[in-house]
Amino acid sequence: MIEPGSSWVFPRAEFPSLLAGLERAGYRVVGPTVRDGAIVYGTIRSVGDLPEGWTDRQEAGTYRLAKRDDGALFGYNVGPHSWKKYLFPPREQLFTLRRDGSASFEVTPPPDDEPPLAFLGIRACEIAAMRIQDRVFVGGGTPDAGYARRARSRLVVAVQCGQAGGTCFCVSMGTGPAVRAGYDLSLTELIEPGRHDFLVQVGTPEGAGVLADVPMRPATPADLSAGEARVARAAQSMGRTMDTTGVHEVLLRNLESPVWEDVGRRCLACTNCTLACPTCFCHSTEEVPDLSAERVERWRRWDSCFNLSFSELHNGSVRATVPARYRQWLTHKLATWFDQFGSSGCVGCGRCVTWCPVGIDLTAEVRAIRAADARAVPPEGGPAP
Amino acid sequence: MAARPRLAVWKFASCDGCQLSLLDCEDELLQVAGEIEIANFREASSAVVDGPYDLSLVEGSVTTPEDARRIQEVRAQSRRLVTIGACATAGGIQALRNFGDVEEFRRAVYARPEFIATLATSTAIRDHVPVDFELRGCPINKAQLLEVISAYLHHRRPTVPTGSVCAECKRRGAVCVVVAHGAPCLGPVTQSGCGAICPAYRRGCYGCYGPQDTPNTAAWTAHLETLGLAPDAIRRVYRTFNAGAPAFRAAGDAAVPEGG
Ligand code: SF4
Ligand code: SF4
Ligand code: SF4
Numbered sequence: 001m002i003e004p005g006s007s008w009v010f011p012r013a014e015f016p017s018l019l020a021g022l023e024r025a026g027y028r029v030v031g032p033t034v035r036d037g038a039i040v041y042g043t044i045r046s047v048g049d050l051p052e053g054w055t056d057r058q059e060a061g062t063y064r065l066a067k068r069d070d071g072a073l074f075g076y077n078v079g080p081h082s083w084k085k086y087l088f089p090p091r092e093q094l095f096t097l098r099r100d101g102s103a104s105f106e107v108t109p110p111p112d113d114e115p116p117l118a119f120l121g122i123r124a125c126e127i128a129a130m131r132i133q134d135r136v137f138v139g140g141g142t143p144d145a146g147y148a149r150r151a152r153s154r155l156v157v158a159v160q161c162g163q164a165g166g167t168c169f170c171v172s173m174g175t176g177p178a179v180r181a182g183y184d185l186s187l188t189e190l191i192e193p194g195r196h197d198f199l200v201q202v203g204t205p206e207g208a209g210v211l212a213d214v215p216m217r218p219a220t221p222a223d224l225s226a227g228e229a230r231v232a233r234a235a236q237s238m239g240r241t242m243d244t245t246g247v248h249e250v251l252l253r254n255l256e257s258p259v260w261e262d263v264g265r266r267c268l269a270c271t272n273c274t275l276a277c278p279t280c281f282c283h284s285t286e287e288v289p290d291l292s293a294e295r296v297e298r299w300r301r302w303d304s305c306f307n308l309s310f311s312e313l314h315n316g317s318v319r320a321t322v323p324a325r326y327r328q329w330l331t332h333k334l335a336t337w338f339d340q341f342g343s344s345g346c347v348g349c350g351r352c353v354t355w356c357p358v359g360i361d362l363t364a365e366v367r368a369i370r371a372a373d374a375r376a377v378p379p380e381g382g383p384a385p
Numbered sequence: 386m387a388a389r390p391r392l393a394v395w396k397f398a399s400c401d402g403c404q405l406s407l408l409d410c411e412d413e414l415l416q417v418a419g420e421i422e423i424a425n426f427r428e429a430s431s432a433v434v435d436g437p438y439d440l441s442l443v444e445g446s447v448t449t450p451e452d453a454r455r456i457q458e459v460r461a462q463s464r465r466l467v468t469i470g471a472c473a474t475a476g477g478i479q480a481l482r483n484f485g486d487v488e489e490f491r492r493a494v495y496a497r498p499e500f501i502a503t504l505a506t507s508t509a510i511r512d513h514v515p516v517d518f519e520l521r522g523c524p525i526n527k528a529q530l531l532e533v534i535s536a537y538l539h540h541r542r543p544t545v546p547t548g549s550v551c552a553e554c555k556r557r558g559a560v561c562v563v564v565a566h567g568a569p570c571l572g573p574v575t576q577s578g579c580g581a582i583c584p585a586y587r588r589g590c591y592g593c594y595g596p597q598d599t600p601n602t603a604a605w606t607a608h609l610e611t612l613g614l615a616p617d618a619i620r621r622v623y624r625t626f627n628a629g630a631p632a633f634r635a636a637g638d639a640a641v642p643e644g645g
């Protein structure tokens with residue numbers, strides 16, 4: 001019986017039957033695909049759409065595709081897109097208002113005819129990020145209808161990382177690389193001389209359902225330890241680390257640190273970090289009226305705390321300077337997020353580091369703040385400054 | 386029925402592309418004509434209704450003494466004046482003359498230079514008269530133009546974001562050409578509005594919408610250098626359609642060291 005908690009193995013050659021199972025269950029499969037020199041997320045119709053034999057090399061401010069010789073389907077780390085674009089779309093119509101001749105309005109919600117989505121290839125840090133956004137959009141008193149609908153029907157087909165990228169630090173953030181929760185199916189790609197298989201762990205009955213027609217055999221202890229070895233290798237190859245001990249206090253007692261001025265000189269206030277980040281949820285709503293103003297559409301679009309207008313009140317912007325905006329971002333992400341949502345706002349995926357055009361690295365900025373803090377705070381028992 | 390507000394469209398030194406964006410609003414044009422009286426728009430009709438006008442859209446820059454006088458007249462007849470396009474808001478590509486010797490161009494180009502009355506500079510409308518709103522772009526985005534017209538019809542502020550092109554680039558899911566290809570791009574210092582068309586086709590942004598509201602050109606110039614651009618190449622990157630916009634003008638000036 002394919003039950004939650006059970007583990008199975010199927011050969012690479014049978015991957016199409018997993019895709020067929022997803023399709024038969026009514027899912028639109030979205031996953032990794034190569035486009036414009038990067039591995040992005042898009043619609044997957046066949047195995048040919050997956051980045052077979054591709055990997056990526058990432059550093060602060062650079063990303064390059066590279067070939068690998070083992071034919072891996074998931075042998076890359078995270079790219080410029082995050083899954084949030086599916087659950088929290090970059091632009092979304094919230095409703096249409098129409099004047100109906102009297103004093104009142106007719107409100108029409110947007111159509112909700114999208115098929116349920118299967119997220120194929122989602123990594124441990126990305127599941128953690130998705131659960132953080134679930135908390136933001138549906139965990140409070142007023143759930144977001146569109147997000148809730150899409151989240152309810154999604155199927156999570158995770159992949160455990162077998163290697164880490166140059167800007168990854170999920171180990172520091174406690175979010176990966178092992179997939180431990182929040183999945184329907186969890187895959188581990190096992191590639192060894194003479195072998196290319198997938199180990200699949202079943203998380204839910206929905207996940208079990210799509211495996212019904214996949215020719216597979218129960219996993220042996222050797223298969224399980226081969227999977228663990230791959231994940232352990234990823235854990236050992238993190239490109240970045242971040243010391244999170246007391247980071248909440250360290251950041252909040254350093255709101256006047258000279259580091260903010262320094263990073264503010266380098267930062268472009270371009271918003272790339274926040275829009276690439278899988279947990280950032282800031283948005284603006286705007287009304288789009290027709291010329292007669294008889295009909296108005298309300299739209300929501302991704303916005304960013306790096307935009308001047310984002311904090312504009314009636315008398316101007318609260319965060320007029322770039323240092324103030326970087327400080328807002330970093331202190332929210334790593335400190336006040338705990339106060340607001342009970343967790344860190346960072347999962348250590350490294351996107352903001354790779355996709356910052358000038359390679360500003362939050363792990364380095366936190367280190368710089370700690371160093372300045374150590375210089376400023378006298379050792380315990382020492383004289384007050 | 387209350388009288389429809391009167392719209393006038395004026396042309397100064399420009400290519401007409403921005404005015405044509407209004408004609409290009411095919412689906413919406415009938416609605417525009419229903420809500421406002423297009424009283425003076427020579428690109429569309431030779432019938433002209435005299436001013437004053439409720440809303441004037443001004444395209445083009447000031448490059449002649451005659452235009453410097455005419456813009457005063459336009460302002461005097463207009464309750465609201467909105468400038469449209471890079472020429473009207475920054476002097477346009479023709480503001481490259483501001484960095485050259487116009488007297489020399491005149492002698493080199495024209496057989497009878499004495500017939501040519503021109504100014505040494507191409508300047509934005511804002512440099513001559515007060516402007517109520519500036520709509521950027523080379524050319525402008527027609528959806529933004531309709532938004533501006535609609536906003537003035539209904540006495541509200543137009544929703545025209547002033548942040549970077551990068552935001553649109555990420556929203557449309559384009560892959561950053563700087564990070565993935567090491568290509569130069571002006572997106573981080575340029576105002577959005579175009580929809581990040583160029584990065585979506587693997588080209589760097591050319592800066593058609595002028596500087597964003599917080600343009601860190603110093604940091605970006607330093608990065609363009611690390612991508613391998615020589616100082617004079619960086620200067621040329623800043624000196625295109627919005628060469629006369631203050632932030633790009635300063636960045637172009639600063640790109641080449643003194644005496645370079
Ligand atoms: S802050 Fe950066 S590393 Fe952390 S989750 Fe966001 S993009 Fe990833
Ligand atoms: S940190 Fe980097 S990506 Fe973020 S706004 Fe600044 S320059 Fe842009
Ligand atoms: S391609 Fe240009 S506009 Fe797009 S994110 Fe990169 S720097 Fe910004």
